[in-house]
């Protein structure tokens with residue numbers, strides 16, 4: 173007897189186990205989606221194993237009803253990867269398996285787009301049929317003639333042009349024959365698939381490509397912005413393809429522009445598939461199926477593309493590996509780099525992590541020889557990186573300038589625009605101002621459901637909560653004391669646009685942040701307008717910092733660098749260094765020289781100093797020493813257990829029960845805990861749920877063991893109490 177082990181497609185920790193079923197007579201392969209009886213209902217599930225025996229009485233087992241798809245949709249490596257995710261991140265098996273499928277596939281919400289072709293195979297018979305028609309049977313006569321003239325036609329078109337019931341009659345009478353054809357919905361059709369000639373690699377690039385493709389390893393490619401990393405990735409992929417293998421290239425969601433796609437399509441034609449959240453359901457499904465069936469061999473996509481159904485992978489690349497979007501910080505929580513390492517191990521292939529500013533942890537791994545370090549120190553155009561000027565905003569105030577632009581930046585902006593060049597202004601805060609406050613009584617508008625102040629959005633005339641999306645009316649007088657004298661908090665993107673237009677009245681500006689890029693393709697439009705010169709200045713949040721290559725940008729202004737530096741995270745300096753380097757890398761990429769103005773109130777901070785020299789290794793040394801002294805990652809692992817519940821007492825209770833367990837663990841693992849504390853989360857309430865946390869830092873040696881114990885404690889807690897999230901090295905501790 174054959175037993176099928178099935179994971180039911182219900183994302184709940186209560187059913188996250190394997191259920192045994194009898195296999196039906198007709199063959200079903202491991203990795204197939206199946207329909208099974210479950211309780212009183214029928215559920216979808218994943219067949220993950222076939223074996224000969226069951227721990228249950230086989231006569232009582234129910235039978236799998238049928239398979240859902242023609243072929244298995246999850247391959248053996250993917251199954252292993254799902255198990256890895258369960259072990260490493262405590263992901264439910266069902267949650268993990270779902271990552272491998274386009275979400276719309278489940279519950280049959282999307283299928284192949286089938287085109288029905290109509291044609292006539294017996295012309296004589298058709299003409300005879302025609303001759304027997306009455307004159308007023310115009311629809312029948314028209315349809316036959318139309319097909320005879322055109323050779324064939326899709327049924328959809330015939331139905332539109334003629335009476336659908338006539339078409340049906342013609343099919344029933346065997347005059348029109350039909351055939352089915354799968355039509356692929358192609359994302360960004362307009363982006364060329366014409367295959368272009370090759371670029372000749374520089375000596376450095378060639379050496380890097382040779383290293384990567386000669387020995388399977390984890391490589392950290394540290395290359396300054398503009399050093400030609402993308403070209404290296406493409407050449408590696410070319411070699412991989414030539415050897416009959418496949419490859420994955422991950423980029424941060426936001427840098428998946430048509431430009432990147434064009435680069436890949438012009439090199440690999442329709443062997444490339446693209447996966448990211450901006451695709452329509454149909455497009456996503458079709459791209460996924462092209463990968464599944466082996467039509468596409470190179471997958472380029474945002475982080476979830478690491479789960480693509482490729483077989484025989486020869487290379488995985490993670491570009492801009494430092495990017496925070498590679499950490500999934502909502503369910504299922506995982507680190508894409510860790511998943512990629514495991515997938516590379518399973519496929520026995522190389523993993524390349526590329527960046528101009530590697531994450532401190534990755535660079536540390538290279539320094540300790542866990543990764544192989546590859547360096548590209550020069551830009552392709554041999555240009556020096558553009559000079560970065562640090563501007564002391566305290567000085568501006570002392571000189572009577574209270575505006576958001578320093579005198580130097582104002583002059584540079586005016587000059588840039590006058591000379592017909594382009595500028596980018598970066599500010600890591602969206603909206604007009606971070607809060608609206610009464611000058612008299614100090615009232616600050618707060619969200620009703622979250623413990624945060626509301627951000628003023630002038631454009632939409634609203635106060636918005638950036639944590640839950642709630643919107644409130646803007647007030648012109650203080651709701652508390654009626655005073656009309658209000659002040660606004662720190663500058664956001666909207667305000668920068670506003671001030672810029674005041675400074676240079678005719679300037680064309682676009683703004684790129686979460687508010688202006690909500691609709692599909694909107695960020696592509698903003699970028700293409702800027703590329704074409706339709707807009708002269710691009711103002712934006714870190715969205716504009718990533719990978720874009722704009723030849724006419726000669727000026728970059730960082731309006732308030734301190735926003736990033738003073739966030740409460742142990743990675744604040746690292747993130748700031750990274751942001752500055754990335755933003756600065758946008759200037760002077762082509763023939764024109766560029767310059768960068770960085771505005772700050774702490775001009776002597778080492779992060780700014782070292783960023784202005786583009787000295788990553790020096791920054792690394794300084795920062796890694798600090799981390800070692802203070803015992804932060806990579807010298808410890810930070811684990812946060814977050815508890816949330818709408819009832820504050822229940823949240824507190826659960827937290828206490830958990831904390832007591834952790835204290836026992838701390839005694840058991842004497843000396844492994846560098847820090848253990850319990851407290852309210854920095855933001856005590858979001859979406860009306862109270863938030864508490866147990867925070868710890870653990871030495872790396874036995875961290876995996878301890879993490880497992882922490883997962884176990886969570887599993888054994890009362891499921892009806894507060895929701896528990898276990899987070900490992902979270903960047904955002906709000």
Ligand code: ADP
Pocket residue numbers: 371372373374377395396397398399400401402403552553721
């Ligand atoms: P990075 O990803 O390291 O920032 P890119 O790959 O975007 O750098 O390369 C910067 C520019 O140099 C691009 O316009 C690219 O087309 C060009 N480029 C890269 N390699 C070469 C080469 N070997 N010869 C000529 N141009 C190149």
Ligand code: ZN
Pocket residue numbers: 619620621622637638639640641642859
């Ligand atoms: Zn809110």
